[in-house]
Amino acid sequence: MRVMITGSSGFIGGWVWKRLAEQGHEVIGLDKAGPPEEFGREKTCICDILDGKRLRSAIKESQPDAVIHLAARVDLDEKHEIRGYAANIDGVRNLLDSVRQAPSVRRVIYTSSQLVCKVGHVPKSMEEYCPDTLYGESKALTEQIVRQADGGTVEWCLVRPTTVWGPGMSAHYQQMLDLVSRGVFFHCGSGKLHKSYGYAGNIAHQYATLLAARPEAVHRQTFYLADYEPLSLRDYLDSLARELGAKPIRTVPLPAARTLAYLGDVMGALRGRSFPFNSFRLRNILTEYVFDLSRTRAVCGDLPISFGSGVRATAEWYRGLGRGGAVQSARKAPAAGWNSRT
Numbered sequence: 062m063r064v065m066i067t068g069s070s071g072f073i074g075g076w077v078w079k080r081l082a083e084q085g086h087e088v089i090g091l092d093k094a095g096p097p098e099e100f101g102r103e104k105t106c107i108c109d110i111l112d113g114k115r116l117r118s119a120i121k122e123s124q125p126d127a128v129i130h131l132a133a134r135v136d137l138d139e140k141h142e143i144r145g146y147a148a149n150i151d152g153v154r155n156l157l158d159s160v161r162q163a164p165s166v167r168r169v170i171y172t173s174s175q176l177v178c179k180v181g182h183v184p185k186s187m188e189e190y191c192p193d194t195l196y197g198e199s200k201a202l203t204e205q206i207v208r209q210a211d212g213g214t215v216e217w218c219l220v221r222p223t224t225v226w227g228p229g230m231s232a233h234y235q236q237m238l239d240l241v242s243r244g245v246f247f248h249c250g251s252g253k254l255h256k257s258y259g260y261a262g263n264i265a266h267q268y269a270t271l272l273a274a275r276p277e278a279v280h281r282q283t284f285y286l287a288d289y290e291p292l293s294l295r296d297y298l299d300s301l302a303r304e305l306g307a308k309p310i311r312t313v314p315l316p317a318a319r320t321l322a323y324l325g326d327v328m329g330a331l332r333g334r335s336f337p338f339n340s341f342r343l344r345n346i347l348t349e350y351v352f353d354l355s356r357t358r359a360v361c362g363d364l365p366i367s368f369g370s371g372v373r374a375t376a377e378w379y380r381g382l383g384r385g386g387a388v389q390s391a392r393k394a395p396a397a398g399w400n401s402r403t
Contacts, residue, residue, distance in 0.1 A: 063087045063165075064272065065125035067110060067156065068132030070094045072229050073172075073222065073264060077129060080265035081272075089123045091116075092132065110152035117159040124165040127272055130156055131172050133203075139195045146199035153203050157210045168216040168279075170271055171207050174200040175223045175257075175285065181348035187219075187283040204283070211281075218271060218279040223287040223352065227261030227371055228378035238379045241301055244308035249318040249346050254294035257352045259287035260371040263364040270361040278360050285352045288364060294346070297372070304376035318343060 064081055068074045069090030081088050090105035106119040110132045120128070132152060139145035153171065160166045176197035177190050184190070188208075190201040204219055211217075226234065240246040259267075267286045271279055302310050313321075325339035335341075366374075 062126045062272075063089065063124065065089045065091055065120065065123055065128045067091045067128065067130045068172075069105060071131055071135075072231060073225060073261065073268075074131045075229055076227070076261045076265040077131070077268045080262075080269045084269060089125060091119055110148060110155055113155040113158060116155050117162055120159045120163045120166070124163070126165060127168040127170075128156070128160065128166055129170045129172075129268055129272065133172065134199075135174075135196070137194050137196050141195075143195045143199055143202075146196060149196075149199035150202050150206070153206050157207070157212070160215055161213060166215055168272065168276075169212065170268060171203065171217060171219050173204050173219050173221045173283075175221050175350075175352070177201040177204065177221065180345050181350050183350065183352060208281075216276050216280045218281070219283040220268070220271065221283065221285045222259060222264055223285060223350075224256065224258045225261050225264050226258055227375055229261065230375075235379070235382065238301065238305070238375075241298060241310065242305045242307050242379070246298070246302075246310050247318075248295055248298070248310055248312040249343060250315040251312055252347070252349075253296065254347065255291040255349050255351055256294055257285070257287040257291050257350060257354070258297070260364075260366050260368070262366040262371070262374075263288055266365050267357060267361045274360050282356075284357045284360070285354055286357065287352060287354060288368070289354050289358050290368075291351045292368060297368075300369075300372045301376060304372055305379070315347075 064086050066074050066078055066081075066088060069078055069088075070092040074090070074092070078088050078090065088104065091108050091110075092105060093107065093109040095105065095107060106123065108115045108119050110116055130153070132148065134146050134148045143150075156169075156171075160169055174197065176194060177192055177200050178184050179191055179193035179197070182191055188204075190204075192198045192201055207217065207219060230238075237246070264286050267284075271284065299310055302308070319340075321338060322340045322343040325336040325342075329336035329339055
């Protein structure tokens with residue numbers, strides 16, 4: 062199968078590319094940035110999905126059998142104008158239009174986010190939305206646009222990855238690993254904090270399986286993507302500390318953590334921009350969320366990578382990075398708990 066991945070230079074895009082290539086698929090990347098050298102990708106279309114004409118041309122010329130749509134703006138930085146997330150709105154409309162004009166495309170997987178609902182809220186239906194960020198609102202619009210268009214004769218499904226971890230994580234998470242490695246990270250309170258996280262290799266497996274699944278199992282459906290068993294944030298970070306040979310992570314009592322978060326709020330107000338540890342991030346850290354992944358499991362089957370293997374691979378990858386830039390950025394931030402972000 063010939064598969065196009067939009068956002069192919071991103072974290073998840075790289076893992077999906079690798080998985081599909083291992084299965085013998087021909088992969089074509091599409092990204093506004095060039096392909097990372099370490100993946101040795103030769104087939105990448107340089108294209109911003111906001112450029113509808115260029116996108117239509119790229120898909121028509123590449124003639125993919127399927128598209129995995131990952132291109133998006135994924136940060137939470139926009140506070141005032143949802144149009145800042147145009148890639149998640151107009152970009153999806155452009156892709157739908159391009160697919161309609163590309164007779165080769167038989168299936169599309171559109172990527173949304175768990176943040177279509179605020180952290181901790183488990184919706185009763187896949188069309189219930191309650192985002193508390195503009196990013197989440199933009200991803201809710203992604204889903205609504207796809208459902209309203211309904212793809213014509215093209216098979217489609219929506220997926221909501223939760224927090225994804227593993228080798229290749231963003232600088233935000235590299236900073237967290239650096240704090241753990243240096244022995245200055247701390248837990249906020251004594252709770253286990255269970256969350257539906259997904260190891261990147263398992264998320265890639267789920268994408269690849271949904272791509273090949275029977276039409277009646279996936280068409281017009283929405284799936285959460287994560288490891289089937291929720292992890293404990295405390296146990297996860299303690300495991301990383303042991304694998305990195307770092308000091309055991311200490312625990313800061315919740316009252317003290319809340320005081321530090323309040324001070325972060327004050328610092329952020331004085332600086333005019335968000336402080337690395339604040340009340341918003343503390344709430345995210347402390348909020349547990351566990352999704353029902355039975356529907357995903359029924360289609361995707363067992364996952365290939367265990368929790369322990371994922372931790373070891375992540376620690377090995379981090380050690381291979383060296384300490385340069387990640388250390389410098391981390392030293393500017395407090396030794397704060399990890400903000401769960403998708």
